[in-house]
Amino acid sequence: MSYVVYKMSLEGLLAGPNAVCEQSEWERMEAIRPGRHTLIRAGIASEAEAERVARESAGGTADRQARPGKMR
Numbered sequence: 001m002s003y004v005v006y007k008m009s010l011e012g013l014l015a016g017p018n019a020v021c022e023q024s025e026w027e028r029m030e031a032i033r034p035g036r037h038t039l040i041r042a043g044i045a046s047e048a049e050a051e052r053v054a055r056e057s058a059g060g061t062a063d064r065q066a067r068p069g070k071m072r
Contacts, residue, residue, distance in 0.1 A: 003050035007038040007059060018054040020047065 004026040008016035015038070021029075023042065040057050044050040055061050 002042070003044040003047055004042045005040040005044065005050050005054045005057060007040060009036050009038070015059060018057055018060045020050040020054050 002023045003020055004023055005018055005020055006026065008019050010016035018040065019037075026039070026042070029037065041053055044053060
């Protein structure tokens with residue numbers, strides 16, 4: 001089993017959050033509505049790695065987390 005990270009496309013928004021799903025789910029979504037969401041990376045071996053890629057990719061949550069020594 002492999003995983004993909006993609007940028008969700010939400011109604012009324014240009015780009016939504018990053019998301020993770022199994023490769024087979026991605027293929028079904030693409031078959032139903034081709035091009036609706038934007039693939040960031042495919043063929044990821046584990047869900048944990050896919051979650052990390054989603055957080056660290058543009059639009060992910062890693063850039064919004066507080067960093068040690070920095071005030072928000």
